[in-house]
Amino acid sequence: MAMETTAESPVPVRTVLQAVGGWIGKLGRIWVEGQITDLNARGGTVYMTLRDPVANMSVRLVGQRGVVEAAGPAVTDGARVVVHAKPDFWINRGTFSLSVLEIRPVGVGELLARLERLKKTLAAEGLFRPERKRPLPFLPGRIGLICGRESDAEHDVLQNARRRWPAVAFRVENTAVQGSYAVGEVMTALRTLDADPEIDVIIIARGGGAMEDLLPFSDEALVRAVSAARTPVVSAIGHEQDSPLLDLVADVRASTPTDAAKKTVPDVREQLQLVRQLRDRGRRCLAGGVERELAWLRSVRSRPALADPVREIERQSEQVTALRDRARRCLTGALDRAGDELSHTRARLLALSPAATLDRGYAIVQRADGAVVRDAAVVRAGEGLTVRVSSGRLGVTAAGPLDDDPAEQAKP
Numbered sequence: 001m002a003m004e005t006t007a008e009s010p011v012p013v014r015t016v017l018q019a020v021g022g023w024i025g026k027l028g029r030i031w032v033e034g035q036i037t038d039l040n041a042r043g044g045t046v047y048m049t050l051r052d053p054v055a056n057m058s059v060r061l062v063g064q065r066g067v068v069e070a071a072g073p074a075v076t077d078g079a080r081v082v083v084h085a086k087p088d089f090w091i092n093r094g095t096f097s098l099s100v101l102e103i104r105p106v107g108v109g110e111l112l113a114r115l116e117r118l119k120k121t122l123a124a125e126g127l128f129r130p131e132r133k134r135p136l137p138f139l140p141g142r143i144g145l146i147c148g149r150e151s152d153a154e155h156d157v158l159q160n161a162r163r164r165w166p167a168v169a170f171r172v173e174n175t176a177v178q179g180s181y182a183v184g185e186v187m188t189a190l191r192t193l194d195a196d197p198e199i200d201v202i203i204i205a206r207g208g209g210a211m212e213d214l215l216p217f218s219d220e221a222l223v224r225a226v227s228a229a230r231t232p233v234v235s236a237i238g239h240e241q242d243s244p245l246l247d248l249v250a251d252v253r254a255s256t257p258t259d260a261a262k263k264t265v266p267d268v269r270e271q272l273q274l275v276r277q278l279r280d281r282g283r284r285c286l287a288g289g290v291e292r293e294l295a296w297l298r299s300v301r302s303r304p305a306l307a308d309p310v311r312e313i314e315r316q317s318e319q320v321t322a323l324r325d326r327a328r329r330c331l332t333g334a335l336d337r338a339g340d341e342l343s344h345t346r347a348r349l350l351a352l353s354p355a356a357t358l359d360r361g362y363a364i365v366q367r368a369d370g371a372v373v374r375d376a377a378v379v380r381a382g383e384g385l386t387v388r389v390s391s392g393r394l395g396v397t398a399a400g401p402l403d404d405d406p407a408e409q410a411k412p
Helices: 013-025 065-070 108-124 152-164 182-195 220-228 245-249 257-264 268-301 309-352 354-359 406-410
Strands: 030-042 045-051 058-064 080-090 095-105 142-147 169-174 201-206 233-237 364-366 384-389 392-397
Touching: 013 080, 030 058, 045 065, 045 095, 058 065, 058 080, 065 095, 108 220, 108 245, 142 152, 142 182, 152 169, 152 201, 152 257, 169 182, 182 201, 182 220, 201 257, 220 245, 233 245, 233 257, 309 354
Parallel strands: 058 095, 142 169, 142 201, 201 233
Antiparallel strands: 030 045, 030 080, 045 058, 080 095, 364 384, 384 392
8 A cells, every 4th residue: 555655754774665665575585587697606696687688678686596506507607597586685785686596598499489379479460461561762862781890791882882882872870689688679779770761771680590599580579569560671691591581571581781782782793784785776777777777768769659759650651642642643633533524514515505516517507486496388478587597697597498409308
């Protein structure tokens, strides 16, 4: 229950510490998991720090040497252990610690089983789905690199990236890559680089090592932080056979730090070669297209209509001239035939014309009413007649019929 205190009626320090000790004592014995650091033995007592593998928190452990030695040689700095302890509060100093009753090292098999369960849980949440992975930019403007200070991984990434593209820029965040501080420092560096708008890609790199050394990169908090990052992340942890959970959630998995540099930065020589190949291919395509068009143009120009356009005009002119001459001959022939026919008709007409008869010395005798006298017997003596000769007319008076001409009578 809470103490009722005021400024006028405070409680002494011993009362507060005794109350805190009483509350802590009610916790009973508990099992706690963590990572051992600062292992120090003084006589028959062993002092240790049990650090949380994710958060930057720790608690002091105090145990008998026999209890620690019973756990075996695996209890060393950096070891993952499960501790059965009793919470203890030292009232005289106001400090809290755990009194160790039993220590159990976390074996490789148990670690692998835990990682497998965590892997299934994260996979069920969809953190490893391929559609969540983002493509890397072709040429990142600036690359964020998270690695150990002056480590081989840092050297491999920087040297290989700059060998492939000398102008590439990096922002390096050096962190612990193993031990109890690794997860917190890597997550802090990841948040810092992810918040930088100039960073296009983040590489998390570490060289090879034992499975226990790579455990920070299978931590659930780090895996979720990488999944939530806005910037594409490349995982380059260990060697080809190593496969921490970070590889599964990262956008790109590289087998080694050197492979990460190759996947992140293009090779300038390869790109120049590709540009030359594409340029040559474009030149061949363009030259082939121009050559085909020139061949088509030559083919078109070789046609008679374009090779000698005047010849076609001359041919048409010759055809027009031939048609004209043919029409002229036809017309001339038709006119000649019509002229001949007209001449024949005129000759027949002239032969049959009274005027031609008159020209031969004949005359036409007409009575006063214009009737032609064909019989002399019908003409009365003294009747006025008109005589038409070849050149004019004559008015005459009939004396009466005359006897037949002896010459006419003499004709057979």
